[in-house]
Amino acid sequence: MTAFTVLIPARLASTRLPNKPLAALGDAPMVVRVAQRAMQSQASRTVVACDSEQIMAACAAHGVEAILTRQDHASGSDRLAEACELLGLDGNDVVVNVQGDEPLIAPPLIDAVAALLDQHPEASMGTAAHAIDNVDDLRSPNVVKVVADARGRALYFSRAPIPWWRDGFAEGVTSLPQPAPLRHVGIYSYRAGFLRSFPALPQAPIEQTEALEQLRAMWHGHQIAVHVTEHAPGPGVDTAQDLERVRKLF
Template identity: 35%
Template sequence: MNFLGIIPARFGSTRLEGKPLADICGKPMIQHVYEQAQKAIENVYIATDDKRIEDAVKSFGGNVVMTSEEHNSGTNRCLEAYNIIQQNSKIKFDVVVNIQGDEPMLVPDQILELAACFNNPNTEIATLIAKITKAEDLEDLTNAFVIFDKNMKSIYFSRSVIPGVKDIEKSEWLGKTDFYKHLGMYGYRPNTLENIAKLPQSRLEIAEGLEQNRWIENGYPIHVAISKYNNSMSVDTKADLENIRKIMCK
C-alpha cells in the first residue's frame, strides 16, 4: 500500500498564534514533526494556507502545498492537499494519514501502528487511542475519551469521562474498568475522506466539539488501534511550548 502523510499547518491559532514556526532547539516546530513523520512514511507533505509557513518548509527542503484559507477543519485541508498531490503524482495513494502538526515529539512507530489498521480491507477510517493509567488523566478536560466495541470500532468520543462507573466516587474509578483517550492521528481511504469532508456538522459533534462524532453519526465506522505509546505531547499554549523545549533541548 502507498501511504501519503499530510500535516495540516495553520499560522492562526486562538491560544498560540504562529505555533508551527515556534522555535524548538533551533528548528521550527513543523520541521520536527515533518522529520519524525518521514521516518515512517516516504511521502510526507505539509498543507498550509500561509506564505510564512510555506517559505519555512521550503527553506528546510520539505514538501509543501498551499491550500485555501476557508477550511474550518484539518480534514477538509487534508482533502484539498490530497487532491493537489495526487493529481501531480505518479503514485496512486491508497491511504491518507492526517498527522497533527503540533506534536514535535511524534513517535514514528505510531504512524506504523495506524498504518497496520489498513491491512484490513474493510477499514475506511482509523485512529489511535491509548489506555489511561493515571488518575489525573481522568480529570484532564483537554482529553477526548472513547469507548469502542469488540471489533475495535469506536462507539463514541466525549469530553466527559466514558464509561461512567456506577455508585463509586470518580476519584476511585481508575482500576474499576478500562478507560481510553484519543491520540488524534487519523488515516482514511481517499474515497472516504472525500465523502466525510462533505458532511454537514452534526448534533453530537457540536455538543462535544469533536469532529469525529460527525462521521460516527453518519454511519462511518472508525477503527481504533491501541498504541503502545500512551501519551502524545501537543503544543497548545506558551506553557506547553516551554515544557517541550525543556524536554527536547537538553
C-alpha cells in the first residue's frame, strides 16, 4: 500500500463542547488518544493540525507530533489544506483525515480508507460506511447516509433516508429495506494536491442544502470511493454526554 500520513484537525473553539481536544480520557487528553489510535495504523506519520499552543503543548507532553495552523479556518478541510503546505506534502501523497473527536477509531479502518486511493486511481477521495441496523438511524437527519455504485463509488450523500424504498415507505419509514442502507462514517482519504485545492472550489447548492461538505467535491465532478466496513465505529464525542460515556471506557 502507498505510504500515507494521518492528519488530525483539532481546534479549541467547539460550540457544543468547549476545549474538546483537551478533555481528559484517563491520563491523556482526547486529541492525544485519537493520535495514539492513528499511530497503531500503517501510517508513516501522524500529525495533529491544531489552532492553539495549548494543544501543541499537550501533544508534545505525550510524544505526539503537532503543527500550529491559523485560527480562522472555516472548516477542518481548510485546516488540513494548510497542514499539507506546512508539511511540504507532494501532490500525490496520500493523507487520511481522522477526526479529532474519535478516540476509539479502529486502526484497520484508517488503513482501509487509505488503501481506497490505490484501488480507485480515478477517485479524488475515499471514505467509509457501514450497514444501518435500526430504523431510528435511518430516519435521523444527524445520521448521514450514502448510496454507492457497483464499483464502490459514492453516488450521493444525504441526511434523508436513501435509497427511498418506494413501496415500503409508503406509510412512513418504519422498517429497513434490504439490502440495508449505508451510514456514512466521517473519515476521509485524499491526495494532498486535491486537498490543497478543495477549499478554493465554490460551494455547491446541494452542499449548502444538506450541510455536507463532501457534496462539494461530487458537484464539481470528483469521485469518492467508499469502503464498507462490517463493524460500526466506536462512539465519537460531540456532547458532554458523549464524553462521559467514552470516559467510562478509559
